[in-house]
Amino acid sequence: MTSDIWTPLTKKLAAYSELPDDAARAIAELPYHAKDIAAGEVIVHEGDRPQSCIVVLKGMLFRHKMVADGKRQILSFHIAGDLPDLQSLFLKTMDHGLQAAGDVRLMQVPHDALMRLIDSNLDIRHLLWRDSLLDAAIFREWVCNTGRRRAVVRVAHLLCEIFVRARAVGLTDGAAYSVPLTQTHLSDAVGLSMVHLNRSLQELRRQQLLQLTKTELTILDWPRLQSVADFDAGYLHLRHPVG
Amino acid sequence: MTSDIWTPLTKKLAAYSELPDDAARAIAELPYHAKDIAAGEVIVHEGDRPQSCIVVLKGMLFRHKMVADGKRQILSFHIAGDLPDLQSLFLKTMDHGLQAAGDVRLMQVPHDALMRLIDSNLDIRHLLWRDSLLDAAIFREWVCNTGRRRAVVRVAHLLCEIFVRARAVGLTDGAAYSVPLTQTHLSDAVGLSMVHLNRSLQELRRQQLLQLTKTELTILDWPRLQSVADFDAGYLHLRHPVG
DNA sequence: CGTTAACTTGATAGCATTCAACTAGCGTGG
DNA sequence: CCACGCTAGTTGAATGCTATCAAGTTAACG
Numbered sequence: 261m262t263s264d265i266w267t268p269l270t271k272k273l274a275a276y277s278e279l280p281d282d283a284a285r286a287i288a289e290l291p292y293h294a295k296d297i298a299a300g301e302v303i304v305h306e307g308d309r310p311q312s313c314i315v316v317l318k319g320m321l322f323r324h325k326m327v328a329d330g331k332r333q334i335l336s337f338h339i340a341g342d343l344p345d346l347q348s349l350f351l352k353t354m355d356h357g358l359q360a361a362g363d364v365r366l367m368q369v370p371h372d373a374l375m376r377l378i379d380s381n382l383d384i385r386h387l388l389w390r391d392s393l394l395d396a397a398i399f400r401e402w403v404c405n406t407g408r409r410r411a412v413v414r415v416a417h418l419l420c421e422i423f424v425r426a427r428a429v430g431l432t433d434g435a436a437y438s439v440p441l442t443q444t445h446l447s448d449a450v451g452l453s454m455v456h457l458n459r460s461l462q463e464l465r466r467q468q469l470l471q472l473t474k475t476e477l478t479i480l481d482w483p484r485l486q487s488v489a490d491f492d493a494g495y496l497h498l499r500h501p502v503g
Numbered sequence: 504m505t506s507d508i509w510t511p512l513t514k515k516l517a518a519y520s521e522l523p524d525d526a527a528r529a530i531a532e533l534p535y536h537a538k539d540i541a542a543g544e545v546i547v548h549e550g551d552r553p554q555s556c557i558v559v560l561k562g563m564l565f566r567h568k569m570v571a572d573g574k575r576q577i578l579s580f581h582i583a584g585d586l587p588d589l590q591s592l593f594l595k596t597m598d599h600g601l602q603a604a605g606d607v608r609l610m611q612v613p614h615d616a617l618m619r620l621i622d623s624n625l626d627i628r629h630l631l632w633r634d635s636l637l638d639a640a641i642f643r644e645w646v647c648n649t650g651r652r653r654a655v656v657r658v659a660h661l662l663c664e665i666f667v668r669a670r671a672v673g674l675t676d677g678a679a680y681s682v683p684l685t686q687t688h689l690s691d692a693v694g695l696s697m698v699h700l701n702r703s704l705q706e707l708r709r710q711q712l713l714q715l716t717k718t719e720l721t722i723l724d725w726p727r728l729q730s731v732a733d734f735d736a737g738y739l740h741l742r743h744p745v746g
Numbered sequence: 747c748g749t750t751a752a753c754t755t756g757a758t759a760g761c762a763t764t765c766a767a768c769t770a771g772c773g774t775g776g
Numbered sequence: 777c778c779a780c781g782c783t784a785g786t787t788g789a790a791t792g793c794t795a796t797c798a799a800g801t802t803a804a805c806g
Contacts, residue, residue: 325647328656328733333647347640350633355640355738379625389632390593396635397590397598399642404568404576406650407694411794413571442752451650453795458754474752474803490571495598654762685784696763701786717771717784 265294265367268429269315272341273387275428276394276499283383291373297321297364299440304358310348312368316340319364320440324448325356334449336398337361337422337441341429346392349375362440394497401495406451409490414450415460416489419470423479424493424502435479442474464488508537508610511672512558515584516630518671519637519742526626534616540564540607542683547601553591555611559583562607563683567691568599577692579641580604580665580684584672589635592618605683637740644738649694652733657693658703659732662713666722667736667745678722685717707731 266288273279294317297303303321304310316338323335323344335356338344344358349371378385398421405414426437447457464470469485471478479485493502509531516522537560540546546564547553559581566578566587578599581587587601592614621628641664648657669680690700707713712728714721722728736745 323643325643327647327651331651333651335643335646347636350629350636351640351740353737353740355740356643382622385628386593389635392632392636392639393590393593396639396642397594399639399646400566400568400578400599402646403578403642403649404570406646408570408574408576444752454752455754455796456794459794462754494596497594497596497598687784697784698764698786699762702762705786 264288265292265317268317268340269343270341271429273391274499275341276497277387277390278499279387280383283381283387286377286381286384290369290377292367292369294365294367297360297366299360299362299364302357302359303364303366304345304348304354306354306357308354309352310345310354310371312370313343313348313374314345314358315367315369316342316344317365317367319360319362321358321360321364321366322445322449323356323358332448333451334445335402336395337449339426339429339431343388343391346388346395349378361442361445397495397497411450411452411456411460412463413488413490414452415446415457416464416469416485417491418446418450419464419472419477420486420489420491420493421496423477424496424498428496428498435482437477438475439472439477440475507531508535508560511560511583512586513584514672516634517742518584519740520630520633521742522630523626526624526630529620529624529627533612533620535610535612537608537610540603540609542603542605542607545600545602546607546609547588547591547597549597549600551597552595553588553597553614555613556586556591556617557588557601558610558612559585559587560608560610563604564601564607564609565604565688565692566599566601575691576694577688578645579638580692582669582672582674586631586634589631589638592621604685604688640738640740654693654695654699654703655706656731656733657695658689658700659707659712659728660734661689661693662707662715662720663729663732663734663736664739666720667739667741671739671741678725680720681718682715682720683718 269287270279270284303314306325318340320337320339321344322337325333325335327333336344345354348354378388405417409417422439423432423437426432431437443457443461444454447454450457452460461472467488469481469488471480512530513522513527546557549568561583563580563582564587565580568576568578570576579587588597591597621631648660652660665682666675666680669675674680686700686704687697690697693700695703704715710731712724712731714723
């Protein structure tokens, strides 16, 4: 079975580390509960104490946090294969929320079963620990992005990351990738106002670097986009750095 | 032995989780190499592949990353008990550097010995995994800080975090804490220019919220500072949330 | 079609950066 | 001993990037 319900997760793990066959098999024995989530629905709230971890199967969701004045900051985007609340295994209270951008299909894996597997299987433990560290590496890059980059560069950098991560797990179609993100999502992710984000996007389009519609991102000039974006995929720690 | 060389680390772990006695004893059997580092020295470079993890014993160091135009972003500050490059156990290549602010005393623990202990001791493994997730939680808050907060709030928030983390491991002296940070460090941490950081600090001083000299941070009005800073210590996941 | 959400555009205000100069403290060497 | 250089901190003025406010357009949908 080259494509069962666990394929997104195993693909993701294999893209970022070596995934032994028996580790994949052990994962596939975990109990789970699959679930469909409508666009915009909040999946986990800040303050919740989840009893299971989520694996994204299809679609995109994001972590977010509110700051004073009711402003929102998006902390990360997650695609098929990602474990967006793996940390809840050890940090019992959510310090942020989880919400669906577009429609999402996901599975929930109970903490206790996952914990048992982690404690008994060295390979899986290392794979998942590494995955949680990768998460942190991405946050670090986002700190740089919001802290020290100009608007246009910030936006370009974010889109580069999204595209490379999607390509790594085989979700892209040539230079195109289907994204369910609005400009409001993007502005809350890079820390800009909606209006200014819109103008930054227009600048990227004007420079013929990319195309972004309501449903699809297309890279028009990868080398130049990467350079404008100050993007270096090193922080993603991919197993096969690039193509 | 209430105070041996491992005290900083055990204190830190106990401040953020429960630390069983035999876990503490097992840690104390790890091999190590103690080392003194002069202020400003780079301890680990971006691109390095370290063979050991660092435990801070005394002083303060920080992670940093360069972005285009030679601008620097500081990613985190680390005090006694912290493990600022624990991730190097699983992410082999450093995606950022490690540098001493002030003089630092630290110890290096070889990867192989640490990995053996992690693989054989469940408590320690959970403690350290949790610590690495805590790291990520702090990065998330920094994304919010640089992304969605005004200058004065940003600075106040950073100082709140530094103070609370220092207090949690017993490094503060009443409302005072000895910090070896220059205003340049602070500005690179919050993503502001040196000049504007200086003015933001002056505003905090003018409001009688805190005092900050070359060597010491003193909190003058904690409740009001916390509120100005939009600071909620929840994201630090402390075992005993506050005092 | 009326309604709504997403996107776009223009004008204005304001916060943060940049440039430049100046002060203070500290160590070194003539 | 004082000049000198260096680092860190401070201040002023001008520029400019980004936010805000307001209005208008487009597309999707019941």
